[in-house]
Amino acid sequence: xxxxxxxxxxxxxxxxxxxxxxxxxxxxxxxxxxxxxxxxxxxxxxxxxxxxxxxxxxxxxxxxxxxxxxxxxxxxxxxxxxxxxxxxxxxxxxxxxxxxxxxxxxxxxxxxxxxxxxxxxxxxxxxxxxxxxxxxxxxxxxxxxxxxxxxxxxxxxxxxxxxxxxxxxxxxxxxxxxxxxxxxxxxxxxxxxxxxxxxxxxxxxxxxxxxxxxxxxxxxxxxxxxxxxxxxxxxxxxxxxxxxxxxxxxxxxxxxxx
Amino acid sequence: xxxxxxxxxxxxxxxxxxxxxxxxxxxxxxxxxxxxxxxxxxxxxxxxxxxxxxxxxxxxxxxxxxxxxxxxxxxxxxxxxxxxxxxxxxxxxxxxxxxxxxxxxxxxxxxxxxxxxxxxxxxxxxxxxxxxxxxxxxxxxxxxxxxxxxxxxxxxxxxxxxxxxxxxxxxxxxxxxxxxxxxxxxxxxxxxxxxxxxxxxxxxxxxxxxxxxxxxxxxxxxxxxxxxxxxxxxxxxxxxxxxxxxxxxxxxxxxxxxxxxxxxxxxxxxxx
Ligand SMILES: Nc1ncnc2c1ncn2[C@@H]1O[C@H](COP(=O)(O)OP(=O)(O)O)[C@@H](O)[C@H]1O
Ligand SMILES: [Mg+2]
Numbered sequence: 001x002x003x004x005x006x007x008x009x010x011x012x013x014x015x016x017x018x019x020x021x022x023x024x025x026x027x028x029x030x031x032x033x034x035x036x037x038x039x040x041x042x043x044x045x046x047x048x049x050x051x052x053x054x055x056x057x058x059x060x061x062x063x064x065x066x067x068x069x070x071x072x073x074x075x076x077x078x079x080x081x082x083x084x085x086x087x088x089x090x091x092x093x094x095x096x097x098x099x100x101x102x103x104x105x106x107x108x109x110x111x112x113x114x115x116x117x118x119x120x121x122x123x124x125x126x127x128x129x130x131x132x133x134x135x136x137x138x139x140x141x142x143x144x145x146x147x148x149x150x151x152x153x154x155x156x157x158x159x160x161x162x163x164x165x166x167x168x169x170x171x172x173x174x175x176x177x178x179x180x181x182x183x184x185x186x187x188x189x190x191x192x193x194x195x196x197x198x199x200x201x202x203x204x205x206x207x208x209x210x211x212x213x214x215x216x217x218x219x220x221x222x223x224x225x226x227x228x229x230x231x232x233x234x235x236x237x238x239x240x241x242x243x244x245x246x247x248x249x250x251x252x253x254x255x256x257x258x
Numbered sequence: 259x260x261x262x263x264x265x266x267x268x269x270x271x272x273x274x275x276x277x278x279x280x281x282x283x284x285x286x287x288x289x290x291x292x293x294x295x296x297x298x299x300x301x302x303x304x305x306x307x308x309x310x311x312x313x314x315x316x317x318x319x320x321x322x323x324x325x326x327x328x329x330x331x332x333x334x335x336x337x338x339x340x341x342x343x344x345x346x347x348x349x350x351x352x353x354x355x356x357x358x359x360x361x362x363x364x365x366x367x368x369x370x371x372x373x374x375x376x377x378x379x380x381x382x383x384x385x386x387x388x389x390x391x392x393x394x395x396x397x398x399x400x401x402x403x404x405x406x407x408x409x410x411x412x413x414x415x416x417x418x419x420x421x422x423x424x425x426x427x428x429x430x431x432x433x434x435x436x437x438x439x440x441x442x443x444x445x446x447x448x449x450x451x452x453x454x455x456x457x458x459x460x461x462x463x464x465x466x467x468x469x470x471x472x473x474x475x476x477x478x479x480x481x482x483x484x485x486x487x488x489x490x491x492x493x494x495x496x497x498x499x500x501x502x503x504x505x506x507x508x509x510x511x512x513x514x515x516x517x518x519x520x521x522x523x524x525x526x527x528x529x530x
Contacts, residue, residue, distance in 0.1 A: 151311050152343035155335040156357035156408060166356065170347045249346040253390050 017041075035219040043223035057227065059202035063119055064191050064235075067126025068184055075131050076176060079138025083172075084164060089139060096135065104129035104190045108197050118200030122191055129190045130183035137179025141172035174243065174250040181239040188232045204228055261287045262308065262412070262444065267317035268469070269303055277303045279469025280317065290438050290445040292455035294506055295465030295473070301448045302338055304470070305414045308446070309335050321412070334410035336418040338448075340401040344389040350376065351385035354404045361408070375407035376400070378433060380426065395422035402430065406437060415447045419454070428486050431458050435484060452506060456480075456498045457489060464505040474505045 020037040023029060047053045082089040104125050115121035145168045153163050195205020204224060211220045244251055262285040270276035277300040285291050295301050307314045310329040319326040334357075337343040344353050354372035363371065376385055379399040389397050398421045405413055415434075419427045435458060438445055449455050455462045459478050466473035480494055489495055 146342050148337060148339050148342040149345065151306075152335070152337055153357070155309050155311060155329055155333060155337075157329055157331060157333070157360050158357075167345065170345070173347075247347075249388055249390065252388075253346055 032218055035222065039219045040222045040226065043219050044226045047223050047227060053207060053227075056202050056204050056207045057231070059119070059206075060191055060195065060204045061231070063122035063203070064126060064184075064187050066119075067123040067191075068130050068180070068187055070123065070127045071130035071134055071183060072180060074127075075134035075179075076138050079135045079176070080142055080164070080169070080172075082135075083139040083142025084168065089143065096132070096139075100132045100136070104186075105193045105197075108194055111194070112198050118198065118203075121198060122194050122200075122203075125194050126187045126190050129186050130180075133182040133186065134176065134179040137182075138172065138176050141175035142168055145171050174247040177239070177243045177247065181236060181243065184235050184239060185232060188228070188235070192228060204231070261285070261322050262446075263318075263320045263323075264308070265318050267304070267307060267314055267319060269300070269307060269312070269314040269316070271303075276315070276469040278307070278314070278317075279471050281465075281470065281472055283463060283472060283475075285444060285446065288442055288444055289460050290434075290447065290458060292459030292462045293446060293448045293465065294450065294452060294455045294462060294502060295470065296467050296506065297450060299465050299467050300470035301465060302416050304465075305335065305416050305446065305448060309333060309414055311335075330412060332411040334405035334408045334413045336401050336405045336413070336415040338416040338420070340398045340418075340421070341389070341394065343401055344397060344404075346388060346390050348388075349385065350381070350387055350389060350392070350400050353389060353400060354385075354407050357404060357408050371407050372403070375403040378406060379403045380429060395426060398422055399426070399430070409441060409443075411443060413443055413445045415445065417448055417450060419449070419451075427454075432484075432486065434458055439482075452499055452502050453490070455502060456495060457484060457486075462498070462502050464502060466508065476501065476505075 017037040020034065024031055024034050024036040082092050107125060107128060111121045111125050115124055149171060150163050150167050153167050158166065191203070192205040192208075195203035196209050199209070200206055204227065208221060208224045211217065211224065262283070264281055264283040267278055267281040267283075268276055269278040281304060293301055293304070303312070306312045308319060308326065310326050310333075321330050345356070348356065351369060351372045354375055355368040358368040358371055361368075373382075373385055376382060379402050381396060381399055381403065384392060384396060384400070389400060392400065398418065402415075402418055405415070419430050422430060431454060434445070434447070437443065447455075447458060456478055461478060462474075462476045463472055464474040464476070465471065476498065478498060480489060480492065480498075
């Protein structure tokens with residue numbers, strides 16, 4: 001079943017690539033606007049061994065990972081606190097709901113003024129963007145822990161901190177992990193947007209904007225876009241895989257109920 | 259030692275009418291008391307009050323003379339919702355071993371005690387599996403094993419054998435009787451099975467519909483050593499079973515029945 005799904009997916013991708021190739025080669029659209037897929041993939045392959053581009057990828061990934069890690073370190077404990085102390089949760093709710101809808105990209109100009117150093121600027125924007133999905137998932141997961149599960153340990157004389165550690169955190173963990181995965185994909189958008197808008201020295205976004213100003217070869221721009229997509233895919237798949245392994249009990253139960 | 263005294267216990271979850279309407283019950287140390295009553299009458303609520311998990315809206319509860327304020331020491335509860343009370347992220351063995359942290363036991367000791375308890379409920383090979391890989395009846399036995407491994411002095415069991423098959427149920431009833439005999443333990447067993455209430459109990463307490471009160475309190479005058487086939491054939495067993503059955507359906511005490519020893523005779527409803 002799984003192989004069938006993978007095979008069908010691969011066939012779909014191959015079909016679209018072939019269609020792009022044909023459309024471009026047949027001259028149905030301007031070849032410079034939509035270069036043949038083979039040219040784009042060829043350029044993408046060259047980028048994979050281009051030292052300068054790899055430095056860009058490293059810078060983007062570094063800021064991405066740093067901002068995300070920082071957000072996890074702040075959002076998880078904060079979410080645990082707000083989710084397990086009801087009156088704090090209620091008090092913070094309005095603030096969270098007000099700040100959450102602000103798109104992080106709207107804060108880029110502010111970040112430029114606040115942080116001169118590009119990496120710190122990127123990381124702080126990623127931090128802000130990642131904070132909300134993680135915080136909100138943690139908060140609600142903690143609040144929704146099954147009271148019967150908590151009572152069953154409480155009945156053996158375990159106090160509040162022990163119940164938090166042995167029951168609430170493990171049962172909230174899969175939802176926290178989902179929050180982290182959502183945050184990671186939001187962060188990719190934020191990091192590339194920031195690089196595009198604010199400039200800097202290294203980064204996939206910097207590569208894209210430099211390519212654009214240096215004549216704007218569409219095959220190179222598309223090759224950069226392909227790599228951005230690959231990064232997003234790899235991180236999302238990797239995190240999903242980790243979730244499946246670490247929270248087998250959760251997926252097994254959810255699938256069992258379905 | 260665990261002597262439980264309940265006087266005028268009332269509880270309401272906030273609705274217009276209460277769930278418990280003044281329960282009076284005394285359970286001397288080391289007794290095994292069955293509690294029966296129509297479903298939804300407040301049996302689980304009563305156990306949760308005794309366990310200190312909810313604060314009743316009225317009345318007093320004392321254990322060995324001191325008021326129950328919070329969860330008593332040396333308590334184990336077998337919850338009615340067994341699947342929600344086991345932790346899916348832990349193996350069966352770790353589920354059983356976790357509460358033993360409170361006993362100051364080392365990790366190997368905890369594991370050994372867990373394995374022993376699992377064997378006693380007929381699950382010697384389930385330790386490495388996860389609760390969600392087991393059938394409902396097996397999960398229920400795991401939660402019983404968790405309570406037994408803890409060796410409490412007060413054990414509250416809320417319909418603990420509801421999901422197991424008939425043969426296993428009889429085995430577990432006998433296990434409970436044996437544990438009760440060999441370990442010094444006070445046990446309150448909520449059940450909807452009238453036969454079971456008589457078979458395992460020293461006493462059967464019948465609650466009536468909400469707000470729950472003690473409708474009847476019967477001594478079970480059967481030999482201490484019980485046997486699934488012999489005991490169930492005794493005239494006294496048959497008589498008690500019929501009596502409890504009638505009481506659960508809302509009937510009064512039969513004329514020949516002697517009053518119970520806790521002075522609840524005035525609470526008995528005599529009209530059908
Ligand atoms: N947490 C709760 N909040 C509100 N009502 C409840 C709650 N738990 C139980 N009840 C109500 O209290 C009554 C008694 O419930 P319960 O003690 O579970 O009965 P039993 O165990 O005898 O079946 C029922 O009407 C039930 O709906
Ligand atoms: Mg119940």
